[in-house]
Structure formats: structure tokens, C-alpha cells
Amino acid sequence: MRRISRTPLSKGILTLVLGWGLVGGLGVLISPLEAAPHSNSHSAVENVRVVTVHIENRRFLPHVIHLRVGEQTRLVLKNDDVELHAFVPADLLAQTHVQVSGNGAPQFNGQGFQRVLIPSQGHAELTFSAKHAGSYPFFCDLPGHVMNGTIVVED
Numbered sequence: 001m002r003r004i005s006r007t008p009l010s011k012g013i014l015t016l017v018l019g020w021g022l023v024g025g026l027g028v029l030i031s032p033l034e035a036a037p038h039s040n041s042h043s044a045v046e047n048v049r050v051v052t053v054h055i056e057n058r059r060f061l062p063h064v065i066h067l068r069v070g071e072q073t074r075l076v077l078k079n080d081d082v083e084l085h086a087f088v089p090a091d092l093l094a095q096t097h098v099q100v101s102g103n104g105a106p107q108f109n110g111q112g113f114q115r116v117l118i119p120s121q122g123h124a125e126l127t128f129s130a131k132h133a134g135s136y137p138f139f140c141d142l143p144g145h146v147m148n149g150t151i152v153v154e155d
């Protein structure tokens with residue numbers, strides 16, 4: 001009687017274990033895909049480091065970006081929100097040649113690149129090479145938007 005009464009319990013545990021195994025397995029399968037848009041990649045063809053930043057729910061993701069001095073970088077900004085955002089890199093791109101593509105609206109002043117406005121579901125791509133090591137804040141300067149991040153440029 002004991003053996004019979006134990007069977008459903010052990011089956012239950014087995015199902016539970018299998019269930020966790022499946023969830024764990026899916027997690028492993030899904031996470032690289034989920035992580036991909038946020039991670040850095042290196043294009044062997046152009047030798048440009050491509051860094052993708054998503055804008056979601058008034059946040060930059062990731063909000064800390066690491067670059068190296070002198071490395072050709074393509075910063076891809078994707079606005080996944082339903083509203084307009086701006087990317088303002090403060091001092092990072094002062095006196096630096098910046099090539100802009102995508103469907104954003106870039107603005108320049110006497111110092112060079114100032115900011116790019118990115119429409120909802122739009123993207124902007126900034127290609128440049130950071131000149132000096134340092135920690136550079138960036139933000140969105142639209143009214144009421146408290147959105148910022150940091151670009152860390154290392155030697």
C-alpha cells in the first residue's frame with residue numbers, strides 16, 4: 001500500500017523536475033537571443049565595433065557603454081518607444097567627425113555633433129572614433145524625460 005501511495009508523489013516530483021528543466025533549458029536558449037541586441041559585436045568586414053542601445057520606457061538599455069580610444073565605433077540607437085527621444089552625448093563627440101545615418105534628425109553646432117532626434121520606432125547610427133579616454137554622460141534632453149547613461153572610453 002505504501003509503494004502505491006508513493007507513486008503519484010514521485011511522479012509529481014519528476015514532473016516538477018522536468019518542468020524546471022524545461023524552463024531552465026528555454027532560459028538558456030532564449031537569453032542569448034535576448035541579450036544580442038544589447039551586446040557589443042564586432043564586424044570583421046568593416047572592422048567597426050557595433051554597439052546597439054535600445055530606448056525603451058524612457059530608458060537607455062544598456063545605460064553604460066564601454067568603448068576604446070581610437071576604435072571605429074558604430075553606435076546604433078533604436079527607439080522602441082511610442083514617443084520621440086533625443087540622444088545627446090555631451091562632450092564625447094565634440095570636435096570629432098561623426099557620420100550619421102538612419103532616420104533620425106541630427107543637429108550640429110560650432111563644436112560639431114550636438115544631438116540626434118529619433119522618432120518612435122526609428123533608429124540613428126553614429127559612426128565615429130572616440131578621441132580621449134574618460135567617462136562621458138549622455139542623455140535625452142526632451143522636456144520631462146529623465147533619461148541618461150554613461151559612455152566609458154578606455155585607453
Ligand SMILES: [Cu+2]
Nearest residue numbers: 085086140145
Ligand atoms: Cu526622451
